[in-house]
Amino acid sequence: MSAWLEIKDLHAKVGDKPILNGLSLSINAGEVHVIMGPNGSGKSTLSNVLCGNPHYEVTGGSVIFKGKNLLDMTVEERARTGIFLAFQHPIEIPGVSMATFMKYALNSQRKAAGEKELDAVSFMKRIKIRSQALEISDEMLKRPVNVGFSGGEKKRLEVFQMAVLEPDFCILDEMDSGLDVDAVKVAGNGVKIMRSPQRSFLVISHNIKFLKEQIMPDKIHILVHGRVVAEGDQGLLDKIDRSGFSEYQKEAVA
Amino acid sequence: MVEELSKTSVLTISPGQSAVFVEKQLGEKTEIVVGAGAHIRHYRLHDGQDHMLSVRIEQGASYEVITLHRGNGNLMLSFDLAQENAFCRSDIVYVLHGKQESLIRSNVRHNADNTVSRQMVKGAVGGQAFAAFEGGVFIPYERKKIDGAQQHRALLLSPDAAVNAVPQLEIYADDVKCAHGSAIGSLNKDQLYYLRTRGIEEQEARHLLTQAFLDEVFDTIAEEDIREEFKQLAAEGLQNGV
Numbered sequence: 001m002s003a004w005l006e007i008k009d010l011h012a013k014v015g016d017k018p019i020l021n022g023l024s025l026s027i028n029a030g031e032v033h034v035i036m037g038p039n040g041s042g043k044s045t046l047s048n049v050l051c052g053n054p055h056y057e058v059t060g061g062s063v064i065f066k067g068k069n070l071l072d073m074t075v076e077e078r079a080r081t082g083i084f085l086a087f088q089h090p091i092e093i094p095g096v097s098m099a100t101f102m103k104y105a106l107n108s109q110r111k112a113a114g115e116k117e118l119d120a121v122s123f124m125k126r127i128k129i130r131s132q133a134l135e136i137s138d139e140m141l142k143r144p145v146n147v148g149f150s151g152g153e154k155k156r157l158e159v160f161q162m163a164v165l166e167p168d169f170c171i172l173d174e175m176d177s178g179l180d181v182d183a184v185k186v187a188g189n190g191v192k193i194m195r196s197p198q199r200s201f202l203v204i205s206h207n208i209k210f211l212k213e214q215i216m217p218d219k220i221h222i223l224v225h226g227r228v229v230a231e232g233d234q235g236l237l238d239k240i241d242r243s244g245f246s247e248y249q250k251e252a253v254a
Numbered sequence: 255m256v257e258e259l260s261k262t263s264v265l266t267i268s269p270g271q272s273a274v275f276v277e278k279q280l281g282e283k284t285e286i287v288v289g290a291g292a293h294i295r296h297y298r299l300h301d302g303q304d305h306m307l308s309v310r311i312e313q314g315a316s317y318e319v320i321t322l323h324r325g326n327g328n329l330m331l332s333f334d335l336a337q338e339n340a341f342c343r344s345d346i347v348y349v350l351h352g353k354q355e356s357l358i359r360s361n362v363r364h365n366a367d368n369t370v371s372r373q374m375v376k377g378a379v380g381g382q383a384f385a386a387f388e389g390g391v392f393i394p395y396e397r398k399k400i401d402g403a404q405q406h407r408a409l410l411l412s413p414d415a416a417v418n419a420v421p422q423l424e425i426y427a428d429d430v431k432c433a434h435g436s437a438i439g440s441l442n443k444d445q446l447y448y449l450r451t452r453g454i455e456e457q458e459a460r461h462l463l464t465q466a467f468l469d470e471v472f473d474t475i476a477e478e479d480i481r482e483e484f485k486q487l488a489a490e491g492l493q494n495g496v
């Protein structure tokens with residue numbers, strides 16, 4: 001039987017530039033995986049390709065998620081299947097409040113699943129429990145999505161969206177970057193609370209302390225030139241901490 | 255108090271009067287005189303034959319109008335800031351779809367000193383529709399302390415939609431502050447992608463972004479029921495366009 005998420009020999013490009021060059025990895029339900037690698041190795045491209053960003057073109061390979069061919073689906077179908085990306089650079093949406101945004105998102109997903117739309121009371125309840133846990137004020141929920149927020153607040157709002165939508169597979173693209181120590185903890189706690197045997201994570205980060213103390217991954221993949229060149233358990237984090245990626249970069253070139 | 259008007263041809267506001275008008279049926283022509291010190295807010299739906307609005311604003315009076323134009327018939331607006339300290343705000347939202355074609359022409363004339371005008375025009379055009387906006391601001395020779403601003407923003411919701419904007423500023427005086435700008439573009443791809451990654455259908459995401467774009471004007475309507483009604487009327491005008 002194949003894994004819960006199985007990426008096989010994935011190739012993708014932006015314009016004429018190939019970025020993923022035969023990337024393979026698999027993740028089982030309930031696992032937390034980490035992707036590390038030098039800048040430009042394809043980490044963010046992978047997260048965008050998994051979400052179906054039209055800016056990237058898949059030129060080969062396959063992605064099977066819960067037995068379905070992910071690459072055949074639209075962006076919103078993937079989200080409804082349970083894929084969630086916490087953006088490295090969350091997008092500003094002037095004129096749309098976070099509360100409205102989440103209401104649309106939640107109800108779109110419920111409608112697609114054949115469930116009833118949430119009434120106002122149940123919706124507010126769902127929002128409130130999560131916003132309080134993540135120290136997000138009502139005022140922040142009323143303001144337009146990501147407009148005028150600090151980097152840390154934006155990242156916290158990404159974790160909040162993840163908590164509201166309860167996806168099966170969460171991709172966190174540099175969740176910790178640009179956050180102070182306390183904010184990293186809040187983000188890390190969000191992930192801890194959401195860990196479950198039915199939910200998996202793919203975490204992109206350079207922050208070894210964050211990964212070891214907050215994320216505690218099951219497996220680490222090293223990405224160089226759009227391919228996984230090494231895999232291991234948390235011991236690999238210590239090795240990267242000591243000697244960086246240079247060893248893998250040489251191998252990849254050779 | 256909100257007063258309903260219908261196909262009003264002449265409206266004379268007595269000095270010092272304050273009123274809010276809603277008008278959802280327009281005739282061929284409306285002439286308004288806003289007497290000294292009067293304060294009027296006027297919400298209008300234009301969705302039919304060609305219509306001409308002509309307003310004279312007297313000493314210390316203010317006239318604020320938001321017009322929702324749904325692409326049927328041409329719309330001509332003319333504002334005369336006739337006496338000192340007159341204020342005029344004349345925002346327009348236009349939504350066109352299908353094969354609609356229409357012209358919106360606005361003229362603001364600062365005929366007295368110390369007058370202020372504001373105009374925000376926002377359009378969303380889908381299908382193969384075509385909108386032309388001609389916005390004139392006229393400031394005659396020797397006028398003093400004039401403050402005018404005009405902004406035009408349009409969203410093209412399909413590759414075959416088109417908007418032509420012609421700002422016409424005629425400024426013959428020196429003591430003038432007059433800002434203006436125009437921008438025409440498509441929905442932001444990053445915003446669309448972001449909404450869709452949360453499970454929102456592409457069509458719905460486009461609606462949401464378009465609505466948010468137009469709401470900048472509608473959100474200035476203080477009366478909640480009128481605000482929601484005009485948002486709804488605009489959404490209906492877009493239904494086939496997005």
